[in-house]
Amino acid sequence: MEIDAAREVRTTCPYCGVGCGVLAKIAADGQVSVRGDPDHPANFGRLCSKGSALAETIDLDGRLLHPEVYGRRAGWDEALDRVASTFSQTIAEHGPDSVAFYVSGQLLTEDYYVANKLMKGFVGSANIDTNSRLCMASSVAGHRRAFGSDTVPGTYEDLELADLIVLVGSNLAWCHPVLYQRIAAAREKRPEMKIVLIDPRRTMTADIADLHLAIAPDGDVALFTGLLAYLGQHNALDRAYIAEHTTGFGQALFAASKLDLAGIAEATSLSEDELGRFYGLFARTEKTVTVYSQGVNQSSSGTDKVNAIINCHLATGRIGKPGAGPFSVTGQPNAMGGREVGGMANMLVAHMEIENPAHRARVRRFWNAPSMADKPGLKAVDMFKAVGDGRIKALWIMATNPVDSMPDADAVEAAIKACPFVVVSDVLASTDTVRHAHVRLPATAWGEKDGTVTNSERRISRQRAFLPTPGEARPDWWIIAEVGKRMGFGEAFSDASPAEIFAEHAALSAYENDGARDFDIGAYAGVDVEDYDGLAPFQWPAPSQSPPTTTRFFANGNFYTPDGKARFIPIRPATDTRTDEKFPLILNTGRVRDHWHTMTRTGKSPRLSQHIAEPFVEIHPADAQRFGIGDADIVRISSPRGEVLVRALVTLRQRQGSLFAPMHWTDQFAAKGRLDALTASLTDPVSGQPALKHVAVRIEKFAAKAFGFAVTRERPASVTATYWAVAKCRGGWRVELAFADDNTDWAGFAASLFGAPPTSDTLAYHDRDAGQHRIAAFDAERLQGALFVAPGPVAVSRGWAAEQLEETHAGQRERFRIVAGRAGAERPDAGATVCSCFSIGANQIAAAVAAGCTTVASIGETLKAGTNCGSCRAEIRVIIEARRVQAAE
Numbered sequence: 108m109e110i111d112a113a114r115e116v117r118t119t120c121p122y123c124g125v126g127c128g129v130l131a132k133i134a135a136d137g138q139v140s141v142r143g144d145p146d147h148p149a150n151f152g153r154l155c156s157k158g159s160a161l162a163e164t165i166d167l168d169g170r171l172l173h174p175e176v177y178g179r180r181a182g183w184d185e186a187l188d189r190v191a192s193t194f195s196q197t198i199a200e201h202g203p204d205s206v207a208f209y210v211s212g213q214l215l216t217e218d219y220y221v222a223n224k225l226m227k228g229f230v231g232s233a234n235i236d237t238n239s240r241l242c243m244a245s246s247v248a249g250h251r252r253a254f255g256s257d258t259v260p261g262t263y264e265d266l267e268l269a270d271l272i273v274l275v276g277s278n279l280a281w282c283h284p285v286l287y288q289r290i291a292a293a294r295e296k297r298p299e300m301k302i303v304l305i306d307p308r309r310t311m312t313a314d315i316a317d318l319h320l321a322i323a324p325d326g327d328v329a330l331f332t333g334l335l336a337y338l339g340q341h342n343a344l345d346r347a348y349i350a351e352h353t354t355g356f357g358q359a360l361f362a363a364s365k366l367d368l369a370g371i372a373e374a375t376s377l378s379e380d381e382l383g384r385f386y387g388l389f390a391r392t393e394k395t396v397t398v399y400s401q402g403v404n405q406s407s408s409g410t411d412k413v414n415a416i417i418n419c420h421l422a423t424g425r426i427g428k429p430g431a432g433p434f435s436v437t438g439q440p441n442a443m444g445g446r447e448v449g450g451m452a453n454m455l456v457a458h459m460e461i462e463n464p465a466h467r468a469r470v471r472r473f474w475n476a477p478s479m480a481d482k483p484g485l486k487a488v489d490m491f492k493a494v495g496d497g498r499i500k501a502l503w504i505m506a507t508n509p510v511d512s513m514p515d516a517d518a519v520e521a522a523i524k525a526c527p528f529v530v531v532s533d534v535l536a537s538t539d540t541v542r543h544a545h546v547r548l549p550a551t552a553w554g555e556k557d558g559t560v561t562n563s564e565r566r567i568s569r570q571r572a573f574l575p576t577p578g579e580a581r582p583d584w585w586i587i588a589e590v591g592k593r594m595g596f597g598e599a600f601s602d603a604s605p606a607e608i609f610a611e612h613a614a615l616s617a618y619e620n621d622g623a624r625d626f627d628i629g630a631y632a633g634v635d636v637e638d639y640d641g642l643a644p645f646q647w648p649a650p651s652q653s654p655p656t657t658t659r660f661f662a663n664g665n666f667y668t669p670d671g672k673a674r675f676i677p678i679r680p681a682t683d684t685r686t687d688e689k690f691p692l693i694l695n696t697g698r699v700r701d702h703w704h705t706m707t708r709t710g711k712s713p714r715l716s717q718h719i720a721e722p723f724v725e726i727h728p729a730d731a732q733r734f735g736i737g738d739a740d741i742v743r744i745s746s747p748r749g750e751v752l753v754r755a756l757v758t759l760r761q762r763q764g765s766l767f768a769p770m771h772w773t774d775q776f777a778a779k780g781r782l783d784a785l786t787a788s789l790t791d792p793v794s795g796q797p798a799l800k801h802v803a804v805r806i807e808k809f810a811a812k813a814f815g816f817a818v819t820r821e822r823p824a825s826v827t828a829t830y831w832a833v834a835k836c837r838g839g840w841r842v843e844l845a846f847a848d849d850n851t852d853w854a855g856f857a858a859s860l861f862g863a864p865p866t867s868d869t870l871a872y873h874d875r876d877a878g879q880h881r882i883a884a885f886d887a888e889r890l891q892g893a894l895f896v897a898p899g900p901v902a903v904s905r906g907w908a909a910e911q912l913e914e915t916h917a918g919q920r921e922r923f924r925i926v927a928g929r930a931g932a933e934r935p936d937a938g939a940t941v942c943s944c945f946s947i948g949a950n951q952i953a954a955a956v957a958a959g960c961t962t963v964a965s966i967g968e969t970l971k972a973g974t975n976c977g978s979c980r981a982e983i984r985v986i987i988e989a990r991r992v993q994a995a996e
């Protein structure tokens with residue numbers, strides 16, 4: 108496409124479900140810069156660390172730029188014909204359920220719509236499922252059980268209007284940072300606003316909480332059924348709302364009364380006093396919003412957790428009112444859009460139901476579909492089992508990396524490897540999933556493609572292209588439509604642009620609707636290319652007739668059940684012990700501030716890679732002692748399915764008996780960091796969502812003979828160490844290392860790691876008795892690589908070592924300083940990066956505190972830290988607090 112370089116293009120961030128507006132600009136020299144869109148109603152100009160670093164992630168390094176068929180470059184015609192003919196042939200021989208699509212909440216709505224249409228209306232199977240199964244499925248199921256529809260009742264403004272925000276299983280400070288900042292700003296204006304955090308770990312989000320309940324893993328059902336009983340006992344019910352707009356209250360209350368307060372205290376491992384404080388606060392605060400995320404959804408009781416929460420809101424009539432409601436926040440940029448197009452195997456498009464014959468008939472009419480799916484398809488975990496046992500013979504994966512992100516990931520990888528025909532559409536040439544594809548299809552990436560996404564508050568925004576299309580990459584919707592055409596469905600897949608697809612999607616949402624379905628954007632059914640280009644962010648519902656008077660749902664009932672009433676779901680707390688003698692600890696998994704999922708994007712950014720540069724596990728000091736683990740040791744975590752090697756981080760933020768490890772590291776970035784090799788395919792019985800936060804494991808110290816740390820100019824081609832992890836830094840790469848065996852040839856190892864030209868000068872220091880080795884190689888004045896080896900975790904400053912890659916080293920003195928492994932006295936070690944925007948480390952902040960800065964604002968004035976995106980403000984506050992405690996001791 109033609110790109111107007113002088114213009115700032117209005118688009119939407121491709122990361123989380125907050126859905127922030129972004130202004131992207133290309134300067135005359137081609138340099139791209141981004142800033143928050145001040146006019147976007149999700150962020151009003153703010154961006155978090157990931158959004159701010161978007162320009163660092165759009166280079167073409169590692170991109171898949173041409174179609175490939177069986178490992179060789181092919182033209183689009185050949186690749187598309189091959190996909191279409193193999194799918195058609197498989198369907199002809201084995202029936203429509205022998206093929207499957209596994210798609211993603213990172214597809215745009217238009218891509219998602221076309222994929223779903225092809226599978227459910229034309230292939231005639233519902234075997235299309237999505238990574239949203241791992242993410243939002245329990246919320247969807249809970250909404251449908253209670254409301255008769257998958258409706259998020261509230262809006263972001265409610266978070267600012269609330270007097271009490273309850274955050275359940277959500278690390279908002281790191282995972283929805285701009286929402287967190289909106290709450291922090293609102294609370295600064297209204298300090299009386301209260302925040303309760305319910306999370307087994309003391310996360311950075313605890314920084315803003317008045318009360319942190321370090322709940323036992325999966326204690327949430329007991330906690331919220333207990334709350335319902337408490338509301339009943341303390342006359343805190345909205346009896347009029349219950350009578351007029353709901354059914355089933357009596358049974359729900361009866362079920363909730365199974366445990367007394369002592370029983371709840373035991374099931375949640377919270378004290379009766381803590382419970383009393385939380386319950387009392389909830390009971391007396393009318394304007395309460397309960398925000399929940401993966402600590403709720405990713406559980407074998409996920410749907411019950413959702414309904415236990417919703418029950419409390421229905422019982423108090425706190426739903427769809429300004430400042431009150433249950434609020435499931437979405438993870439991916441288009442998790443919500445995927446739900447609108449019915450992207451899951453048990454849904455139909457436009458919030459219709461696949462089990463409902465009238466709905467199926469309506470969609471068939473609208474699409475003029477030859478073979479509508481007539482039953483739900485396989486949900487993700489079952490889908491990959493069917494791939495593994497040969498029932499699915501052709502699989503197309505789009506915009507997701509299941510070899511890393513599916514539970515029991517080694518089994519998923521084996522299934523993919525065994526599948527006769529695997530197609531992967533991706534933007535990268537090499538991911539842990541792409542490596543197994545028979546056909547690789549190059550998709551256009553963020554900044555190159557056009558479409559829409561829907562955020563957590565049902566707001567639809569445009570993603571707009573501002574970069575030229577690289578190589579032969581094509582948008583996902585085009586790729587899918589071309590395959591549809593080649594399978595013989597030309598007429599149905601003739602839409603020539605995202606605008607046309609969006610108009611069709613909008614028309615279907617209004618088709619025979621008349622207020623019977625929540626999702627209605629009929630007002631946009633007539634958009635043309637020009638309207639679509641200028642489309643401003645809008646919230647649904649947006650029906651074509653009467654414009655809605657409110658963007659919230661259910662304040663006055665009108666639920667999407669046959670009788671218009673909400674359903675209370677009777678929920679009984681149940682206990683479930685997964686640990687045993689062999690696997691005595693519970694592994695909890697999740698995210699870190701500056702990485703996104705399998706690091707395909709954030710791993711490219713030096714700024715984002717510095718905050719946390721290797722896979723780790725958080726362990727409580729008592730557990731560390733029990734299992735003989737020291738801080739910074741390398742540890743092996745094992746489950747019955749697999750193992751990983753990660754760095755131990757001993758911390759009181761972790762609960763005793765539990766571990767926490769992030770999901771981000773893959774074979775591309777670490778020797779053995781694929782966390783989902785450990786997780787189980789145990790799922791919630793209603794939603795099919797896997798229980799990714801509660802896995803029985805054991806931990807042991809990895810007996811390393813030596814530890815190492817290196818910086819290298821080029822990315823190491825291969826690393827012959829038992830443990831390694833690479834992270835991008837400004838001048839090259841940082842490499843963490845540990846070795847199971849004695850090594851005598853450190854010079855040889857260094858040479859293979861650095862890949863330095865033979866002309867380079869090498870400087871080495873060896874103290875064999877002490878097990879200390881340091882080797883640096885220089886090419887002219889530039890450092891090619893430096894390796895530091897020690898018998899224990901290497902104590903060299905990472906930031907300082909990485910900086911040496913960017914400096915010139917003409918004199919022997921500077922070169923020796925590297926081999927000495929010490930920053931010069933005039934250059935104190937900045938410490939671990941806290942503020943990614945300005946590269947400010949923990950030691951610098953601590954020094955500023957020692958020099959008299961006692962607030963986050965004064966740190967900002969002195970160091971600039973925390974003054975751009977603000978994502979690190981919670982961490983800065985923690986450092987200030989820690990210093991204060993030290994000073995007081």
Ligand SMILES: Nc1nc2c(c(=O)[nH]1)N[C@H]1C(S)=C(S)[C@@H](COP(=O)(O)OP(=O)(O)OC[C@H]3O[C@@H](n4cnc5c(=O)[nH]c(N)nc54)[C@H](O)[C@@H]3O)O[C@H]1N2
Pocket residue numbers: 123124242275276277278279281282283305306307308310322323324325326327400401402403406437438439695696697698699700701702703704767800
């Ligand atoms: N930086 C960053 N942000 C992201 C993403 C990312 O990869 N990186 N991904 C996006 C996506 S797709 C998603 S889905 C969201 C996820 O956003 P979040 O759900 O906020 O993130 P998680 O870290 O997965 O898990 C949240 C918390 O649940 C807690 N938890 C675990 N078990 C329980 C439990 O039994 N009960 C309770 N109450 N809490 C529990 C964990 O300790 C963890 O702190 O983040 C989005 N934003």
Ligand SMILES: Nc1nc2c(c(=O)[nH]1)N[C@H]1C(S)=C(S)[C@@H](COP(=O)(O)OP(=O)(O)OC[C@H]3O[C@@H](n4cnc5c(=O)[nH]c(N)nc54)[C@H](O)[C@@H]3O)O[C@H]1N2
Pocket residue numbers: 211213214238239241242243401405438439505506507508509511512513532533534535538550551552553583696697698703704705706707770782783786799
């Ligand atoms: N243990 C554990 N596992 C988890 C979770 C957890 O908390 N714990 N969380 C789960 C959740 S909530 C989620 S959402 C998943 C996320 O897991 P994944 O979806 O597997 O993670 P991503 O790294 O986002 O993968 C996106 C892929 O799409 C590619 N891509 C990017 N843009 C485009 C595009 O425009 N078109 C195409 N075709 N490809 C593109 C990227 O290169 C990348 O390969 O992980 C789940 N797995």
Ligand code: SF4
Pocket residue numbers: 120121122123124125126127150153154155156157158159283284285286
């Ligand atoms: S909060 Fe951050 S990651 Fe999420 S949409 Fe906004 S800028 Fe992007």
Ligand SMILES: [Mo]
Pocket residue numbers: 241242243438439
């Ligand atoms: Mo997610």
